[in-house]
Amino acid sequence: GEYWIDPDQGCTQDAIKVYCNMETGETCISPTQREVAQKNWYISKNIKEKKHVWFGEAMNDGFQFEYGSEGSLPEDVNxxxxxxRLMSTEASQNITYHCKNSVAYMDAAAGNLKKALLLQGSNEIEIRAE
Incomplete structure (x- = not known):
């Protein structure tokens, strides 16, 4: 069910709304934006260029994923x-990725992960395919 929780155990004014799955022990936090518009986010000026492009920094109108429900302030959610994170031993996230002419995980033609999607956590750690 849905609950308001206060992991920092401060005042209840900064509590956040989450979904708790009591059977699995999971706490689920929803993104503020459930879907991203389908459009041309990035067109490389040089198709031979192999550099990594960050969605939230290099692409026009790109943004960083944010979490929390209506009524929660972004700084409180952070x-x-x-x-x-400090109280958890593991985390998972589901992202559905549709991007024309790009590789999300395994490059079937090359048989490797060199072009796989690269994510960056809020702690600046890069998460790579293995």
Missing amino acids: IQMTFL
Whole structure:
């Protein structure tokens, strides 16, 4: 069910709304934007260029994923998520990725992960395919 939780155990004013799956022990936090518009986000000026492009920095209108429900302030969600991370042993996230002429995971033609999607956590750590 849905609950308001306060992982930093401060005042209840900065609590965040989450979905708790009591059977699996999971705490689920929804993104503020559930879907991203389908459009041409990036067109390389040089098709032979092999550099990595960050969605939230290099692409026109790109953004960083944000979490929290209506009524939660972004700064409160960030603080509470930091405390959730400290109290958790693992995390998972589902992202559906549709991007024409790009590789999300395994490059079938090359048989490797060199072009796989690269994610960056809020702690600046890069998450690579293995």
